[in-house]
Amino acid sequence: VIAAIDAQAAWLITNAVTLILTIPAVTAVVLLLLPAYRLSARLNAASAGLTLLASLLLLLHKPEPGAYLLVDDLNIVFIILNSFVGFTTSLFSASYIDHELEIGRLSQTNLRFYHAMYQVLLFAMGLALLANNIGLMWVAIELATLTTVLMVGLYRTHEALEAAWKYFILGSVGIALALFGTILVYMAARPVVGEGPAGMIWTVLMRHGAALDPPLLNLAFVFLLLGYGTKVGLAPLHAWLPDAHAEGPTPISAVLSGLLLNVALHAVLRFKLLLAANPGAIAPGPLMATMGLVSLIFAGFMLYRRRDIKRLFAYSSIEHMGIIAFAFGMGGPLANFAGLLHMTMHSLTKSGIFFTVGHIAQAKGTQRLVDLRGLTVTHPLLGWGLIVGVAAIAGMPPLGIFMSEFLVVSSTFAREPLLAIPLVTGLLIAFGALMLRLHDVAFGEPEGSTEPVKASHLPMVMHFALVLTAGLYLPPPLVAWFQHVAGQLH
Amino acid sequence: MDRFAFDVAHFLAGILVLVSLLLLYQDRLSALINVFAFQALVLALSVSWQAYVQGAPHLYLTAAIALVVKAIGIPLALHRMIRRLGVHREVETALNIGSTMLAGLALVALSIVVVLRVTAAEGILAREDLAFALSVVLLGLLMMVTRRNAVSQVIGFMSLENGLILAATGAKGMPFVVEISVAFSVLVAFIVIGIFLFRIRERFDTVDLHALDEVREGQR
Numbered sequence A: 001v002i003a004a005i006d007a008q009a010a011w012l013i014t015n016a017v018t019l020i021l022t023i024p025a026v027t028a029v030v031l032l033l034l035p036a037y038r039l040s041a042r043l044n045a046a047s048a049g050l051t052l053l054a055s056l057l058l059l060l061h062k063p064e065p066g067a068y069l070l071v072d073d074l075n076i077v078f079i080i081l082n083s084f085v086g087f088t089t090s091l092f093s094a095s096y097i098d099h100e101l102e103i104g105r106l107s108q109t110n111l112r113f114y115h116a117m118y119q120v121l122l123f124a125m126g127l128a129l130l131a132n133n134i135g136l137m138w139v140a141i142e143l144a145t146l147t148t149v150l151m152v153g154l155y156r157t158h159e160a161l162e163a164a165w166k167y168f169i170l171g172s173v174g175i176a177l178a179l180f181g182t183i184l185v186y187m188a189a190r191p192v193v194g195e196g197p198a199g200m201i202w203t204v205l206m207r208h209g210a211a212l213d214p215p216l217l218n219l220a221f222v223f224l225l226l227g228y229g230t231k232v233g234l235a236p237l238h239a240w241l242p243d244a245h246a247e248g249p250t251p252i253s254a255v256l257s258g259l260l261l262n263v264a265l266h267a268v269l270r271f272k273l274l275l276a277a278n279p280g281a282i283a284p285g286p287l288m289a290t291m292g293l294v295s296l297i298f299a300g301f302m303l304y305r306r307r308d309i310k311r312l313f314a315y316s317s318i319e320h321m322g323i324i325a326f327a328f329g330m331g332g333p334l335a336n337f338a339g340l341l342h343m344t345m346h347s348l349t350k351s352g353i354f355f356t357v358g359h360i361a362q363a364k365g366t367q368r369l370v371d372l373r374g375l376t377v378t379h380p381l382l383g384w385g386l387i388v389g390v391a392a393i394a395g396m397p398p399l400g401i402f403m404s405e406f407l408v409v410s411s412t413f414a415r416e417p418l419l420a421i422p423l424v425t426g427l428l429i430a431f432g433a434l435m436l437r438l439h440d441v442a443f444g445e446p447e448g449s450t451e452p453v454k455a456s457h458l459p460m461v462m463h464f465a466l467v468l469t470a471g472l473y474l475p476p477p478l479v480a481w482f483q484h485v486a487g488q489l490h
Numbered sequence B: 001m002d003r004f005a006f007d008v009a010h011f012l013a014g015i016l017v018l019v020s021l022l023l024l025y026q027d028r029l030s031a032l033i034n035v036f037a038f039q040a041l042v043l044a045l046s047v048s049w050q051a052y053v054q055g056a057p058h059l060y061l062t063a064a065i066a067l068v069v070k071a072i073g074i075p076l077a078l079h080r081m082i083r084r085l086g087v088h089r090e091v092e093t094a095l096n097i098g099s100t101m102l103a104g105l106a107l108v109a110l111s112i113v114v115v116l117r118v119t120a121a122e123g124i125l126a127r128e129d130l131a132f133a134l135s136v137v138l139l140g141l142l143m144m145v146t147r148r149n150a151v152s153q154v155i156g157f158m159s160l161e162n163g164l165i166l167a168a169t170g171a172k173g174m175p176f177v178v179e180i181s182v183a184f185s186v187l188v189a190f191i192v193i194g195i196f197l198f199r200i201r202e203r204f205d206t207v208d209l210h211a212l213d214e215v216r217e218g219q220r
Helices: A002-014 A016-033 A037-057 A073-102 A108-130 A134-152 A158-193 A202-207 A214-232 A240-247 A250-276 A284-305 A309-330 A332-364 A380-394 A400-415 A417-443 A458-472 A476-488 B003-024 B029-054 B058-085 B097-118 B124-146 B150-170 B177-198 B209-219
Strands: none
Touching: A002 A016, A002 A037, A016 A037, A016 A108, A037 A073, A037 A108, A073 A108, A073 A250, A073 A332, A073 A458, A073 A476, A108 A134, A108 A250, A134 A158, A134 A214, A134 A240, A134 A250, A134 B177, A158 A202, A158 A214, A158 A240, A158 A250, A158 B124, A158 B150, A158 B177, A202 A250, A214 A250, A214 A284, A214 B097, A240 A250, A240 A309, A250 A284, A250 A309, A250 A332, A284 A309, A284 A417, A309 A332, A309 A380, A309 A400, A309 A417, A332 A380, A332 A400, A332 A458, A332 A476, A380 A400, A380 A417, A380 A458, A400 A417, A400 A458, B003 B029, B003 B097, B003 B124, B003 B150, B029 B058, B029 B150, B058 B150, B058 B177, B097 B124, B124 B150, B150 B177
C-alpha cells in the first residue's frame, strides 16, 4: 500500500506542470456546462485550490525544460503567488457574486460565463508563466487579455462597455507591438541557432544570448517593453488600467492588479535577462527604471483627484508597478530582491484591498468616495480592514510593503543617490494622497446605508495577516529563496 | 534566392506600404473598407509568394486566412454594419489629412532608417521586408491614433496586423506563424462583433446603450 501511495505521490510531483494547466482548462469546460451557480462558485474555488496545491508541488521537484514548458527559479515565485491569489480571489468571488445576483446586477447566464472565464484566465496566466517559447507566451498573454476584456464588460453598463473597449483597443495595440518584438528576437536568433522552432525557445535563446545580433535585439526590446509594458500598466501606456479596474466586477479588479500585471512584468523580465546576457546590447535597466519612476510620480499625483474608490486603488497599482519596474531596472542582488518582495507584497495587499472594497461598495451601493464616509462607524470590520489595507499599501511600518519599499530606497541610495530623490518624492506624494482619502472614508461623518452586508471576511483577513507577518518576520528559507532568484536576475 | 523571386516579394511588400498610405487619406468609410480589402488581398498574395519561395506549405494557410477572413469576410461584415449604423459617410479625423500624410511619410522614412541600420547582418530581402513591415505597423498605429470612428480604428488595427504578418512570414522558418494569424483573426472577430453588438460609434465616448437594449429585447 505504501509503495502504491509513493508511486502516486511521485506521479503527482512529476506531473505538477501538467496539472497546473489541465485543472483550470478542464474546470472551465465543466463550468460552462454547469447551470447551478452556487455549485459553480464552489467548484471554481475548489479547482483554484487544487491548482494552488499543484503549484506548491513544483517546490519539491523541478522538471527538465521541454520544447514548450519551462520551470525555473524565476517563474516558480510567480506561479505560486499567482495560484495563491487566484485561490483566495475565488473564495471572495463566491460571496461577492451572491450579493450581485441578489440585487440583479448579474444573471445566472452571466455567472456561468463569468466562472468559466475565471478558469480560462487562470489557465492563460499559468501558460504565460510556464511557457518556454516566446511565441507561446505571446499567445497566452493574448488569451489572458481577451478573457479579462470580456469580464470587464460583464455588467454591460455604458461605463463597463466603454472601459472594456478602451482596454481592448489599447491591449491589442500593446500585444501587436510585443509580437513585432518577438519576431525581431527570432530574427536575431536565426543566424545563430538556425531556422525553425529553436529560435523561439527560451532556454536555447539564453544559452546563445551572447552570440545574438545586438542591434536587432535592442530594437526588439524597445517593442517588447512598450508592448508588454502596456499590459504592466506603466505610464504613459496605462490609460486602460483605471477604467478596467473600476468598471468590472471587483474579483476581476483583484486578479488584474494582483496577477495579470505581474504576468506581463514576468515577460518583460525574461527579455531583460536575454539582453543582459548579451554584452553588445544596450543595458535594458535604465529604460525600465525611467518608465518605473515616471509611472510612480505620475500616479502619485493622479491619486489626489480620484472620486471613485476602485479608480483610486487602480492608480495605486500603477504607482506600485512603477516601483517594481524601477527596482528591477536598477538591478543587482539587493534591488532585485526588493523588487521581488515588493511584487509579492503588492499582489497580496492590493488584492486584499479589492476584497475589502468589493464588499464596501456592495454595502453602500456606490463606489463614489464622498458617499463612503465614516466606514468605521457604519461597517466596523470592513472599515478597519480598509484602514489596515491602505496603511499597508501606503507603506506604513510594520507591514510588508514598508519593508520592501525601504529596501528599494536604501539600495537606490547605495547605488544612485540622485535617483533616490525622485523615488522618495513619488512615494511621499502617493502616501499623502492615500492618507487624505483614508481619513474621510474611515473617520468622516457617517454617510449612506448602515445595513450589514453578507460578506466573507476570510480572504481579506488572510491576505492582511500574511502582509503583516511578512513585515514583522520573513522566514529565512523564503529570504534565501528570493535571494537566490534575485541573484539570477542580474 | 534568385533575382525574380526577390523582385516579386519586394514589389508586393512595397504595394502594402503604398496601400497603407492610401488608407490614411480615405475620407469615406466604405472607400476605406474597400482599400483595406485590397490590402488584405495583396497580403494574401505576398504570403503565398513567400510560401512558394521558401517551400513552406503551412504559410499557404496563413495566406488563405488573410484572403477569406480579411479580404472578404470582415469587409463584407463591416459594409453591412456601417449601413445599419448609418455612419457610411463621415470619417472623423483628429488631425487633418495633409498633416496625417506628412506624419505617415515621416514614419515610413523612420522605419527604413532604423531597420536598415540595425539589420546589417541580415540578408537584403529580410532587411527590406522588415523595413516595409515596420512601416505598415507604424502607419496602422498612426491611423488608430488619428481616427475617432470605431470602424476606422479597427481597420487601422487590422492593417497594423497585416504588417505583423508580413514581418512574420518574411522571417524565414519562423514557427507559430499560422497559430498567430489564427489568434489575430479571433481577436479581430471579437472586435468586430463587439462593435456590432454594442453599436460602438466612436472610440471611447459613444456607446449607444439604447441600441444595446434593443439587442437584448430581440434575444428574448
